[in-house]
Amino acid sequence: MTAAILCIGTELTRGELVNTNSAWLAEALTMRGFEVTALDSTDDDRERIKSVLRRLGAEHELVVCTGGLGPTTDDLTTESVAELLDVPLERDEGSFEAIRERLERYGRKMAASNAKQADFPRGARVLPNKQGTAPGFCLEIGRALAFFLPGVPREMKAMFESELVPRLPRSDALIQQVLLKTFGLPESAVNDQLAGVEAEHGVTLGYRAHFPEIEVKVIARDDSAERALCRAQRAADAVRERLGNDVVYGEGDVTLAEAVGRLLVERKLMLGLAESCTGGLLAELLTDRSGASAYFAGAIVSYSNELKERLLGVPEALLREHGAVSSPVARAMAEGARSALGADVALSVTGVAGPTGGTPEKPVGLVHYAVATPEGTVDRHLNFPGTRQNIRLRSAFAALGLLRRVLLHGLD
Amino acid sequence: MTAAILCIGTELTRGELVNTNSAWLAEALTMRGFEVTALDSTDDDRERIKSVLRRLGAEHELVVCTGGLGPTTDDLTTESVAELLDVPLERDEGSFEAIRERLERYGRKMAASNAKQADFPRGARVLPNKQGTAPGFCLEIGRALAFFLPGVPREMKAMFESELVPRLPRSDALIQQVLLKTFGLPESAVNDQLAGVEAEHGVTLGYRAHFPEIEVKVIARDDSAERALCRAQRAADAVRERLGNDVVYGEGDVTLAEAVGRLLVERKLMLGLAESCTGGLLAELLTDRSGASAYFAGAIVSYSNELKERLLGVPEALLREHGAVSSPVARAMAEGARSALGADVALSVTGVAGPTGGTPEKPVGLVHYAVATPEGTVDRHLNFPGTRQNIRLRSAFAALGLLRRVLLHGLD
Numbered sequence: 001m002t003a004a005i006l007c008i009g010t011e012l013t014r015g016e017l018v019n020t021n022s023a024w025l026a027e028a029l030t031m032r033g034f035e036v037t038a039l040d041s042t043d044d045d046r047e048r049i050k051s052v053l054r055r056l057g058a059e060h061e062l063v064v065c066t067g068g069l070g071p072t073t074d075d076l077t078t079e080s081v082a083e084l085l086d087v088p089l090e091r092d093e094g095s096f097e098a099i100r101e102r103l104e105r106y107g108r109k110m111a112a113s114n115a116k117q118a119d120f121p122r123g124a125r126v127l128p129n130k131q132g133t134a135p136g137f138c139l140e141i142g143r144a145l146a147f148f149l150p151g152v153p154r155e156m157k158a159m160f161e162s163e164l165v166p167r168l169p170r171s172d173a174l175i176q177q178v179l180l181k182t183f184g185l186p187e188s189a190v191n192d193q194l195a196g197v198e199a200e201h202g203v204t205l206g207y208r209a210h211f212p213e214i215e216v217k218v219i220a221r222d223d224s225a226e227r228a229l230c231r232a233q234r235a236a237d238a239v240r241e242r243l244g245n246d247v248v249y250g251e252g253d254v255t256l257a258e259a260v261g262r263l264l265v266e267r268k269l270m271l272g273l274a275e276s277c278t279g280g281l282l283a284e285l286l287t288d289r290s291g292a293s294a295y296f297a298g299a300i301v302s303y304s305n306e307l308k309e310r311l312l313g314v315p316e317a318l319l320r321e322h323g324a325v326s327s328p329v330a331r332a333m334a335e336g337a338r339s340a341l342g343a344d345v346a347l348s349v350t351g352v353a354g355p356t357g358g359t360p361e362k363p364v365g366l367v368h369y370a371v372a373t374p375e376g377t378v379d380r381h382l383n384f385p386g387t388r389q390n391i392r393l394r395s396a397f398a399a400l401g402l403l404r405r406v407l408l409h410g411l412d
Numbered sequence: 413m414t415a416a417i418l419c420i421g422t423e424l425t426r427g428e429l430v431n432t433n434s435a436w437l438a439e440a441l442t443m444r445g446f447e448v449t450a451l452d453s454t455d456d457d458r459e460r461i462k463s464v465l466r467r468l469g470a471e472h473e474l475v476v477c478t479g480g481l482g483p484t485t486d487d488l489t490t491e492s493v494a495e496l497l498d499v500p501l502e503r504d505e506g507s508f509e510a511i512r513e514r515l516e517r518y519g520r521k522m523a524a525s526n527a528k529q530a531d532f533p534r535g536a537r538v539l540p541n542k543q544g545t546a547p548g549f550c551l552e553i554g555r556a557l558a559f560f561l562p563g564v565p566r567e568m569k570a571m572f573e574s575e576l577v578p579r580l581p582r583s584d585a586l587i588q589q590v591l592l593k594t595f596g597l598p599e600s601a602v603n604d605q606l607a608g609v610e611a612e613h614g615v616t617l618g619y620r621a622h623f624p625e626i627e628v629k630v631i632a633r634d635d636s637a638e639r640a641l642c643r644a645q646r647a648a649d650a651v652r653e654r655l656g657n658d659v660v661y662g663e664g665d666v667t668l669a670e671a672v673g674r675l676l677v678e679r680k681l682m683l684g685l686a687e688s689c690t691g692g693l694l695a696e697l698l699t700d701r702s703g704a705s706a707y708f709a710g711a712i713v714s715y716s717n718e719l720k721e722r723l724l725g726v727p728e729a730l731l732r733e734h735g736a737v738s739s740p741v742a743r744a745m746a747e748g749a750r751s752a753l754g755a756d757v758a759l760s761v762t763g764v765a766g767p768t769g770g771t772p773e774k775p776v777g778l779v780h781y782a783v784a785t786p787e788g789t790v791d792r793h794l795n796f797p798g799t800r801q802n803i804r805l806r807s808a809f810a811a812l813g814l815l816r817r818v819l820l821h822g823l824d
Contacts, residue, residue: 011618012438012451013448013451014439014442015434015435015439015448018432023430025427026424036425036427040450040452041452043449055467206423279700279704280695280698280713281696283692284690287693288801288804296715298716299711299712303705340723355702
């Protein structure tokens with residue numbers, strides 16, 4: 001069964017908005033066994049809306065359409081559908097009341113523009129919207145079952161789950177997926193190391209570069225959900241085996257910082273940070289998810305040499321002799337942070353994020369980072385390409401990667 | 413003249429990737445006077461690629477197509493175009509050499525899969541790609557001039573500017589825009605305050621919510637670029653006048669943190685931070701753009717009460733009496749950061765980012781923030797809705813907003 005997604009709105013065709021609804025719907029329908037072959041967008045133009053819908057209704061079994069259900073005069077989706085099917089618009093009293101009540105709750109009166117949102121093409125099934133004023137509807141266009149949902153992502157997603165999923169034509173194939181998060185290998189290397197897994201396990205592997213990480217999606221299709229999940233998990237185990245746990249740091253929604261946080265909690269260790277070129281980014285990544293206070297003590301962002309001395313106790317002689325971007329200073333920063341923040345382990349980063357400030361000896365992209373533990377200190381350096389933002393992000397991830405390896409394998 | 417954009421790739425129709433090329437191209441073409449009426453995506457399927465291109469070529473004057481030019485067997489765009497036009501593929505020796513040289517530079521050999529990227533439909537004009545291996549091409553399909561570009565955004569954008577723009581059919585209308593960045597008013601209020609500007613100045617206003625900011629785009633169309641720019645600038649002045657400089661903080665690419673940084677540099681002030689619930693986010697925003705060392709001394713991320721005492725000198729009694737999320741502690745943090753970091757001014761944030769940790773007195777979303785200056789300290793608090801990530805982002809922006817007002821208007 002093929003499906004098409006149509007997003008309606010002049011804000012899309014003018015490029016004022018990046019369309020995230022399409023990808024979300026495409027993934028949701030793919031996971032339910034549909035072959036999505038067209039993602040179209042068109043502007044708020046009656047003739048074009050009719051023409052696209054006529055075509056999609058002739059070519060697909062399912063059409064999911066978002067946008068153009070709002071109260072203003074440029075919201076034309078409902079009227080266009082009625083014209084296309086040559087049926088009148090009819091007021092739905094239940095929707096009318098729901099809209100009136102919703103507006104009243106926010107102290108607003110019902111205007112003619114809002115009343116229009118309670119009108120639907122004759123024969124349509126109305127789909128209630130619990131998150132906003134615009135209800136959706138579904139009906140048949142050509143050979144397709146066509147759903148019309150509002151364009152606001154939050155409302156669209158809630159209605160997809162509550163109204164659309166229960167009415168979807170059942171697909172025979174059931175799809176399950178396991179998402180593995182990896183860091184430390186480039187996409188081509190991940191790809192090469194996983195050659196043959198698809199054939200061996202009867203699954204599809206999808207790669208998504210989520211800079212600087214690579215996500216590996218293991219997708220299995222079978223005639224029961226249990227069998228599909230079992231197959232996906234066996235293949236995921238094979239992926240873990242091939243890439244190793246140093247590269248695969250987690251499954252599902254977890255971030256690298258969170259995975260590091262879980263290791264710290266397991267080992268009952270508090271972490272402190274000394275940041276220079278990453279300027280707070282590492283602290284931000286570590287506190288992005290809740291629960292960080294169980295492993296994160298705090299951070300000192302020492303952007304100047306003076307603060308490296310004053311707050312982290314980096315000896316002035318070290319800074320003079322080796323410069324702020326150097327192995328000895330990275331080590332002294334980590335050790336200083338451990339003591340200043342009263343932490344069990346500390347991570348430091350110092351580098352040249354650019355785009356200015358590079359020298360032949362210390363070019364833009366050179367980054368030193370270190371982990372200090374009660375057993376000793378280890379440091380590494382790398383030379384990153386890319387923009388300032390890329391260099392900062394890579395530095396933060398590289399430092400987290402080093403900390404993760406130290407937590408897993410010790411100093412060595 | 414109407415234009416269509418077609419993005420080809422199964423990663424799009426499966427929803428593995430949010431398509432940002434479409435919006436970028438739609439905006440670029442709109443700004444050059446085209447009416448973009450269709451943004452389509454289809455999967456890497458020969459018959460469907462041919463069918464969509466046939467349709468778009470019949471309906472539009474311009475078709476811009478991205479994706480499917482890569483070396484692998486599922487990249488089918490070039491072959492499909494040749495089939496559609498019933499012409500053979502022909503090797504372009506210049507492209508072949510350029511690909512070989514590029515691969516050699518990275519120590520790789522030319523494979524058959526790479527050689528395929530030098531084959532083009534007979535009659536196509538080849539468009540060189542300076543950023544990657546896949547060249548593009550253009551030719552006529554139906555009544556449209558059709559351009560084929562790689563799907564990698566960086567390569568696509570560079571080729572759009574260097575290869576496509578000079579070959580675009582000239583539009584009579586010339587469009588210019590001014591982008592104003594605002595913070596502090598919700599979209600509906602910005603909208604209401606700007607009612608009438610469009611009619612008065614003969615421009616179009618576009619609103620883009622870039623959480624938690626609102627961008628206002630002033631678009632003017634005229635028969636010369638100079639006249640269009642002049643009109644856009646006059647309307648932008650009217651927008652500034654209506655919203656005020658406290659709301660409109662800058663023009664073009666500038667961020668709020670950067671705008672604050674410029675004020676600090678003008679006033680020769682160094683800034684220090686004391687962060688709790690924002691966990692380094694504020695420091696990250698302030699150091700995201702280069703040049704931060706001219707105004708940013710450093711930050712102390714004191715996630716625990718102990719570190720608030722130890723590093724910021726917040727009295728233990730204050731923490732005990734008022735709690736970490738309180739006006740007195742926010743003030744003490746800012747004053748402590750000023751002194752610990754040797755800064756002229758300091759900004760502090762302390763709050764409940766959630767989703768756990770809220771109480772009836774101090775619910776999730778309550779955030780106190782303060783600015784300490786040589787002349788004294790001012791603090792504010794707000795109650796933010798939303799997720800942990802939203803609350804952190806709103807808190808950071810609210811704190812930057814307060815600092816900006818203090819820099820512009822002094823304490824009070």
